Amino acid sequence: MGLISAGWDPGRLNNKLYLEDKKLINMNAICSGYERRVLKKEEGNLENYLDVEVFRGDEYLGRYFVGRMAYNYNRGDLRWSANGVPKFSEVNSSYDEIIKMVTNLAFSQYDPNNPKKKVQFCLGTGSPTEEYFEAPEVLEVFKEMMKVPYKVVFKHELFNNAEIEVVVPKMYFKPEGTASLISMTYNDNLSISKIAKDIFDKGYKVIGMNIGSSTTDIAIMKPDMEFDENGFFGIDVGSSKALNEIRAILYKGYGYDTTKLKVDYLIRNYTKVRYKGEIIDLNEIKKRPFENLIALLKTKFYDEVERRGIDIGEAGALFISGGTVVLIEDKLNEFIHGVPSKFSTDPLFEDARGYFLEAKTQQLLEAASEKEIFENDEDKIYVVS
Numbered sequence: 001m002g003l004i005s006a007g008w009d010p011g012r013l014n015n016k017l018y019l020e021d022k023k024l025i026n027m028n029a030i031c032s033g034y035e036r037r038v039l040k041k042e043e044g045n046l047e048n049y050l051d052v053e054v055f056r057g058d059e060y061l062g063r064y065f066v067g068r069m070a071y072n073y074n075r076g077d078l079r080w081s082a083n084g085v086p087k088f089s090e091v092n093s094s095y096d097e098i099i100k101m102v103t104n105l106a107f108s109q110y111d112p113n114n115p116k117k118k119v120q121f122c123l124g125t126g127s128p129t130e131e132y133f134e135a136p137e138v139l140e141v142f143k144e145m146m147k148v149p150y151k152v153v154f155k156h157e158l159f160n161n162a163e164i165e166v167v168v169p170k171m172y173f174k175p176e177g178t179a180s181l182i183s184m185t186y187n188d189n190l191s192i193s194k195i196a197k198d199i200f201d202k203g204y205k206v207i208g209m210n211i212g213s214s215t216t217d218i219a220i221m222k223p224d225m226e227f228d229e230n231g232f233f234g235i236d237v238g239s240s241k242a243l244n245e246i247r248a249i250l251y252k253g254y255g256y257d258t259t260k261l262k263v264d265y266l267i268r269n270y271t272k273v274r275y276k277g278e279i280i281d282l283n284e285i286k287k288r289p290f291e292n293l294i295a296l297l298k299t300k301f302y303d304e305v306e307r308r309g310i311d312i313g314e315a316g317a318l319f320i321s322g323g324t325v326v327l328i329e330d331k332l333n334e335f336i337h338g339v340p341s342k343f344s345t346d347p348l349f350e351d352a353r354g355y356f357l358e359a360k361t362q363q364l365l366e367a368a369s370e371k372e373i374f375e376n377d378e379d380k381i382y383v384v385s
Contacts, residue, residue, distance in 0.1 A: 003122040003170060005363055006108070007356030008101060009179070009349075010125065012213045012238075013080075013261065014323075015067075017104050018352035024108055025348065026050070026067035030096050031074035033063030033155070042158065046110070048072075049158055052103050054095075055151040061095055063155070066103045098145065106152035106164035115162035118149075122170040122363050124179075124355035129217070129232050132175040143171045172355075172362050175232060177217030179354025180321035181208030184344060185221060186357055190364070192225070195317070195342060200225070204316025207231075207336070209301075210351065211322035213264075214238045216297060220310070230308050237297045239264070239324040245289035254280055267327065290328050298335060315339050321350035 007018040010028065017024040026047050033051055042049065050066040065073055070080075079096055109119045123146070127139055146168035154162040174182070185196035185206065192200075199206055200223040208219045215238050220231025243260045246267065250256040256275045258266075266273055271283045305312060318336050321344035325332070333341050344350045 003120050003363060004109070005122050005356060005359045006105065006124070007179075007352040007354065007359060008104075008123055008125040009352035009355060010097070010101075011323075011351075013264070014348075015100060015104060016349050016352040017108055018349055018356040019108060020356075022108065023349050023352070024104060026104060027071050027080070028100065029067055029070040029074075029078055029080040030100055031065050031070040031077045031079060033065045034075070036073065042156075046158055047107065049156040050103055050107060051155040052099075052106075053153040053155060054099055054102065055153075056095075056098075057148050061099065064099050064103070066100055098150070101146075102150040102166045103152055105166045105168075106150075106154075109164055110154070110159065110162055112160060112162075115160050116164070118165040118167070121166065121168045122172075122359045123168050124172045124174065124357070124359035124362075126176045126179055126351065126355060127173045129175040129177060129234060132173060133232075139173050146171055170359070170362065172358050174355065174358055175219075176234070177208065177210055177219040177232060178227060179352075179358070180210040180217075180344065180350040181206065181219045181221055181319055181354070182357055183350045183354035184208070184319045184321065184342070185225075190357065190361060199316035202316060205314050206317050206319055207315050207339075208319045208321070209335075211297070211320065211324040212238045213240050213243075213324070216301075216322070218301070218304075220315075228310075231310060233304050233308070235297060235300045235304065237293065237300055239293070239327065241296070242286070242289040242293040242327075245292065246286055249285050249289075250280070254278060256280070286327075290331065294328060294331050294335075301335075312336060312339065317342050320344065321347045323348045 005020060009016040013028055014025050015028045024047065048068045050069050052066060053063045054061045070078055105121055109117065111117070131138060149165050149167050151163060151165045185193055187193055196206060203223055205223065205228065206221045208221065210217045216235040218231065218233050218235065220228040222228055240260060243263050246263050247258065247260060250258065250263070254275055267282050267286050271281070273280050273282055315336065316339070318339050318341045320332055320341055325343060325347040329343055335341055346353070
């Protein structure tokens with residue numbers, strides 16, 4: 001059974017999974033599962049019906065709704081990481097992060113013609129920068145827990161009683177902020193991209209900025225393709241700030257009380273919305289909140305750069321990614337004066353692709369190492385004296 005390379009991006013609002021042949025996105029939500037009384041036949045995207053039972057080896061972990069299923073059908077016990085990154089240190093007290101991960105990994109391999117199967121993954125993923133550098137033992141514990149088989153039983157009738165066993169014998173962590181920069185500087189065949197090569201050949205560095213919902217992660221790559229150790233930092237500014245401002249405007253001005261998640265969905269998909277007979281111009285309403293967001297982000301970015309003694313003049317480009325980019329790309333062209341901004345062509349999945357490339361690289365390195373050992377052994381001749 002071969003290892004499947006995959007990249008898992010545990011986002012605050014959504015989890016993203018990147019594989020060689022597909023990309024999956026689902027809400028970062030989980031709750032306890034239960035039997036439902038369904039009055040009509042359900043149909044639609046399968047990722048909206050992740051009703052699962054999960055076993056860890058012979059241990060029954062329980063029944064869960066994962067992703068949008070949890071959001072739609074929870075009984076007041078919805079749990080998600082909307083306010084922070086996954087707490088890998090909590091695996092001894094809560095299986096939530098593991099359940100979400102293995103459910104999505106299993107779902108990625110669902111085949112209606114082969115509903116019962118076993119799969120193994122070489123998985124790349126990310127952790128908080130501080131945890132990566134200051135508490136690596138926590139990540140090692142998580143790695144060991146993923147080497148145990150997890151069986152995911154899909155309960156919803158759309159899955160035809162599918163059962164998929166997931167094992168992750170190889171798992172590689174990268175600090176947050178690095179994945180999107182790796183993805184934007186490397187091609188699918190792991191060669192350096194032309195844009196990045198032109199910059200590095202001139203002796204310049206590249207600054208990576210990944211704008212998320214709660215935080216913005218920064219990483220700096222040097223011309224030798226190594227990361228600047230002083231260039232890792234996070235800024236506590238993300239799209240949530242603007243979304244909350246928009247929520248307040250909708251409520252105070254129109255009496256429209258909705259969630260931050262719904263606001264995010266609306267402004268990404270509609271220019272206007274009708275509420276109680278009144279047309280609300282979302283394009284106009286969102287302008288000031290996002291201008292405020294960029295102004296605050298810029299202030300905090302320059303404060304941190306100055307505190308760390310980073311010379312902006314050594315930067316040849318600012319590579320910008322993250323789901324927020326599609327909402328404010330036109331306002332980010334001059335984020336650093338005199339430094340061109342390069343935008344991700346797939347901002348939602350840039351981190352996940354970076355983690356995938358890390359897993360793919362590690363597999364190739366291990367294969368090359370094994371080949372070298374084998375060839376060296378073949379060259380040895382035992383001489384009988």
